[in-house]
Amino acid sequence: MRSLIVVVALLVLVPLFKFCAERPTMTIVPIYAFSLPLASVVELNVPLPPPFNTLSSLLGAFLLAAVFVHITVFERARVPSPPVGLWCLFMAWVSLTALWAPSSGKAMQGLMIAVPLVMVMIAFSLLNWSRRDIDVLRLAIVISGLVVGAYALYLLVSGAGLPSHGVNARFSVTSDAEDTDPNILAASLLLPMAMALEMFVHTRITWWSRRTSRWIGGCALILTLFAIIATGSRGGLLGSFAAIVLTLYFAGRSARGRQVARRSASSLVTLLVGFALVVGVIGLLSPNAVQNVVGSDPIQRLTRPDSSGRNDIWKAGYLACERHCDHGIGIGNFVAAYNETFPFSGATGNIGLNRPAHNTYLQIAVETGFVGLALLLVALASEWAALSMAPAREIMPAQRAALAALLIAEVFLTAIWFKFFWLLIAVDRAIEAAPEQESVASESPGPDGLPPTLAAPVMRRAGVVET
Template sequence: MPLNPVIVALVLALLPFLGLAGLSAMRRPVVLLATYAAIVPFGSSLAVPGIGGSFGTVSTILALLISGMLVVKLLLGGDRAPELPAPLPWWMLVVVAAMLTVAWSIDTSATMGGIVVLLSLLMLYVVASLVDVRPEGLITIGTASAVSGALVGVTALVQLATGTMATEPVTGVPRFALAGGGGETGDPNITAAGLMLPLSIAVFRAVERGRSRRSRSLYSLGAGLTVTAILLTGSRGGILGLMAITGVLLLAEPARRPSPRHVLIGLLVVSALFTLTPTNVQERLQDASSTGRTDIWRIGLAACDDYCLLGSGWATFRQVHARGLLESPDRIGWVFGYDPHNVWLQMLVQAGVLALVLFTGALVVSYRALRRVPAAWRGPPMAALTALLAANIFVSNFDFKYFWLTLLYVNLSLTASGYLRNGAVQGLPRESHALVGG
């Protein structure tokens, strides 16, 4: 098979950068993780020419390269995390439970393909969780993520101003989208869900009282731009995520609770941004219907008698949905082969009760571990995890990079918090010293 000249030229052009990246990995792996965190929200909009499928995006290729570099670093005796993050083995077990379903899958090839994607995500999650990340490194990664969210917001505004925003084929509603799977047209709901981590970091840094006014203003601007992008996606899952972040800010972190004046300002800003969105996007955000999701969920739950004990096989819900429509014509649905559009239903039907129990256990362990993080630092990972789950009520993206990046950020926060509990503040920005004992 002849080599694609475009790919060859691209690889040759990237070789110097790969060499520099390798050196950075040996010295400061945080730089690579920060780069990855900045690229993930852009998803399939950054595709590699000539490479299709799930592995044809810059973020996926970068993830594989970073994984390899971190493995080498750890094997050569690089600094390792002082403690194994408590959620790590639980999420590994969830993937193992999904892998077991290949033995009885209703579509072995689909399950094998889905497992390959899961393992690529798990590899980066595991090796990056084993790296020693200190508080200053966590700040760098968080900054890169927050800046990325703001840049996505700028991109959304540019598309709105130039009239280049894509429209839904059926409804004709213009909805902003960047992410959505390897090489595919962007999905607005996935784009919104992928912005939960950047928004959580920006919001919590915007209200940190130990920060300078300039710093808080910049993060407030970044949060506003990210919210703008979420609103322009027209994703109600994104709105649920935004509400989850607000809930964590107001209810779970009383020490960080903003004043009533700041809450009012925030509500006014979000309301103003909402009024600036196109009318048909506003109507979609206010639509109380499930836009067909409840029909998908009914079919999935109806298949439980056959599949929910052991699972139908990872990545086979589309086949389950199609069979459900064929076997029972009275069920509602007009398209064969929908995804589950709910992460819990995805677990239950595809991987069975065991996977669902492990998934729930992993979440419980994650929240319990985050409660041990110093109060001034646990807000962003806790809000991001909560918003992730809220957004995934309407999408089933356990096998997407933004999902695992959020889980990784939780682990990195746990590792960094060990230094905070021990009173280590050397290397932190001066304005962050006051936040350590919060």
């Protein structure tokens, strides 16, 4: 019986893998991007330790294998861009810090998580992307936020209640607080929210009308923002505000800037009116629903003026930096440095030991030293420079906004070694490749053997093309 199951599985998986390897940008890549907010907490019954036993990790491994076969069998790989080299340099230094880490086990565990994430980003950089491929990827990411937001709305409106995290009930896709962090979920939704807003005011999906794209973008924007609010994450809410403002700003500076500005104003008014009508209808049909939302723990948490213990953690982290920021204590060992210095930090709250940094930049500085922090900032600056170039600005103006929003949220989170962070960096690689593909296509020989850019002037001089 077991042999029969293996044979059937091979008969299904081999053709499926071949199909994905032939065109990964239209198959496994968007599936992987769509799955991240949900599949990262879906544990599988496989003989692998956490976090490698999740559905998203399995899809990531499938993606890497499909891309490898694609570039060796079906299509030549692209030459990676300079930012990829800078990320590899950063990763090389991070790996080097494992040599002097006090806990080699923690360091190796950190590397086992970090290296595959960087490999996925490199895989994106090796693929050839078209504008249609980017539209598929964009839509997959937007729909992922829409699905998560719809689930959050269902939990609150139906009265089912939000999952319990400590003493508060905050939205997450699973009720096990050890498997998910609402703050991480909020940060993972910043990219879908920015892309949804971009669809609403700027970008039309290739195979849809502008009206359809706007409707889907508007619905996804509302639901994704609702999910972020339901997490009760103040860092996520601050990042979402930055994403909205910067997306509108960068979209307004595109080639269709004036049109975008007019559409943004009218569309946002329409969106707010529609949202108010939906809230009114829900209030009439179920008076307790609105009360459940307003009185929920996430809303109450967002309005409290406390720091959730972060100030005390940062004090201990600052002392740890004074001791270790010259060359770093080693990847995965921030907690050890924190435990050393916490008794001397003068913390006023009983926040305890074994706490994460709740600040990515502080974590990187303590674990990898000022060299690692400098390499990280240089790599991020190269991403910003690449996204500021003319082709990228027009293809996806929301990408810079999402990057800025995530970097703001990282001030309150320890989230660099999460899939959603590297998905955003990987999307940059797709945007870089699309202009190259379009320019190559535009220079392909026409019916007379000349590229279109040369054939048109020749035909015009011959009187074939009207001027």
